[in-house]
Amino acid sequence: MAAVVTGGGSGIGLATARLLAERGAKVACLDLDPSGVEEPLLGLTADVTDQDSVDAAVAAAVERLGGLDVLVNNAGIGAQGTVETNSLDEWHRVLDVNVLGIVRLSRAALPHLRRSSNAAIVNTCSIAATAGLPQRALYSASKGAVQSLTLAMAADHVADGIRVNCVNPGTADTPWVGRLLDAADDPAAERAALEARQPMGRLVSAQEVAAAIAYLASPVAAATTGTALFVDGGMQGL
Numbered sequence: 571m572a573a574v575v576t577g578g579g580s581g582i583g584l585a586t587a588r589l590l591a592e593r594g595a596k597v598a599c600l601d602l603d604p605s606g607v608e609e610p611l612l613g614l615t616a617d618v619t620d621q622d623s624v625d626a627a628v629a630a631a632v633e634r635l636g637g638l639d640v641l642v643n644n645a646g647i648g649a650q651g652t653v654e655t656n657s658l659d660e661w662h663r664v665l666d667v668n669v670l671g672i673v674r675l676s677r678a679a680l681p682h683l684r685r686s687s688n689a690a691i692v693n694t695c696s697i698a699a700t701a702g703l704p705q706r707a708l709y710s711a712s713k714g715a716v717q718s719l720t721l722a723m724a725a726d727h728v729a730d731g732i733r734v735n736c737v738n739p740g741t742a743d744t745p746w747v748g749r750l751l752d753a754a755d756d757p758a759a760e761r762a763a764l765e766a767r768q769p770m771g772r773l774v775s776a777q778e779v780a781a782a783i784a785y786l787a788s789p790v791a792a793a794t795t796g797t798a799l800f801v802d803g804g805m806q807g808l
């Protein structure tokens with residue numbers, strides 16, 4: 571299996587790339603900053619908001635990996651605020667990365683995926699797609715779009731033999747959340763509040779999310795397309 575993971579330089583993306591490689595895949599990590607990507611993973615610099623950058627990185631990955639079977643659209647950025655407090659520039663920026671980034675990668679990857687007999691796209695969505703969370707209007711809108719896009723793409727490409735699914739993590743213990751906690755007035759209280767929000771009373775790990783992505787990417791999930799798999803400590807269902 572040959573896989574491209576965006577945002578593969580950190581957190582959930584890096585954990586996913588490592589797991590896929592452990593299971594025998596050849597993996598390219600596309601990231602603004604691939605400096606944390608170690609052998610045998612292939613680190614490639616790419617900006618998902620720039621189609622030329624995406625096209626060049628996907629072409630390089632396909633050449634180095636010898637094809638493409640799996641695309642993991644995981645690169646994403648967050649935003650806190652309401653419709654009144656986030657600027658329109660922030661709206662454009664977050665939607666550009668979180669939603670249009672998937673569109674750009676998919677455009678570059680689909681011609682290669684059509685040639686694979688085990689083709690899959692897995693998008694990293696979020697609990698924010700379906701839960702009404704305060705101070706997350708923009709982020710939630712972006713992830714709602716990711717979930718809808720996942721379903722629509724699953725329908726568009728089912729006849730091509732390409733499965734399209736998403737994973738919806740709850741709050742996950744990654745460098746992203748580390749930065750959020752560092753910026754909080756009381757990091758310990760903020761962490762406790764995030765843990766309490768999930769019925770299991772803890773954050774999920776990057777490895778737990780990676781395991782769900784790897785499942786959806788693998789032929790074991792051959793009958794599954796157009797679904798959202800929640801890895802959220804029970805937040806959605808309980």
Ligand code: NAI
Binds near residue numbers: 578579600645646746
């Ligand atoms: P992270 O910040 O540790 O990793 C994100 C990676 O994406 C970084 O390496 C960053 O350089 C890369 N990236 C950002 N913008 C990019 C761009 N324009 N082009 C290429 N790469 C870019 O974050 P984490 O937590 O691993 O998040 C990964 C995904 O998981 C995101 O889509 C996020 O929305 C989603 N998610 C995270 C949750 C969490 O609690 N950590 C919960 C639910 C979803």
